[in-house]
Amino acid sequence: MSAITMRDLTKVYPNGVRALDALDLEIADGEFFALLGPSGCGKTTLLRTIAGLEVASGGDVHIGDRAVTNLPPGKRDVAMVFQDYALFPHMTVQENIAYPLRIKKMDRRGRAEKAAETADELGLSALLQRRPGQLSGGQQQRVALARAMACHPQVFLLDEPLSNLDARLRLEARTFLKRLQRELGVTTVFVTHDQAEALALADRIAVMEGGRIRQVGTPTEVFRRPANTFVAGFIGSTPMNLIDAEAQDGELAVAGTRLPMPEDVRDRVSAGEKLVYGVRPEYLDYSAEPVPGALSGQVVVVENLGSFSLVSLDVAGGDVAGAAGTSVQVVVPEGREPEPGDTGWVVPRPGRSLLY
């Protein structure tokens, strides 16, 4: 087990794409760490650079106290699970799991024992003689994990390992993976573009955009206090409301109303300053009656999401997210939903709004 440290890590591909841009990151020993970001932001490149499958253009990588930047993949003591599992189709499950041990020149008997033991831990014992083509997606994924685990690496690198599973299996595999990581305690870097997966699994998350890291924090930190509007818009099952605002007389003018200036920013905001007011749909309360300190508007869309509805209102003022003009979204519990066309009021819960 080992920490991973990246300093000033840069990767420019031969075609000129700067996939990693002077990136600094520290992943703690034993941590379950998620790299989260939209497609193309550099997640796979970062993972492959840690693994040694890509050569860094600049900067360095340490695993534990070893500088590995110039080591080939086989000398880094890491194991990677690829998005498509990359199992050998002509080999049995047992041979697949034992493959890295063969590369490490372990004898036949040792390999068979180790493969059987690892298969047992992952519930694959009954499948040892099958070939990948005879397995379900979930089983293939476990074989890929078993192959990675078999030689007890110091670091696990998992590139979207759940993305090829259907929704239900993905949830099962997620729980399984979390339990496994806890039991093994191996430093694990988990790549995903799915914010819910990152929040559910990780001890800490790095949110990436354009080859850079925009925020690192625990799931609670990135959810409650996103450091910028990019993270605010990316984290959460419904995007945060981001509304143009202006500081006026110690208050905040937002969407045609005035709200108290949040205490923590009072000292650093000057009069007339243009800001972006951020509040999650979950942290707004809907009212059918006028309420002081509320934003008011007309209900345009009511989406039933089971135990709650997501209600969109058109309010006065600008919306920097640019999606639906001046739309604000609010989560309303089952049974209290308004109808489209209703006039409604939304009140931010104290301490739950942010300014950018």
Ligand code: ADP
């Ligand atoms: P992600 O995994 O977050 O989707 P990638 O690391 O795959 O992102 O890609 C980051 C950027 O680098 C993208 O613009 C992608 O097109 C580019 N890229 C990835 N691999 C290569 C490559 N082998 N050659 C050139 N450009 C690449």
Ligand code: MG
């Ligand atoms: Mg990728």
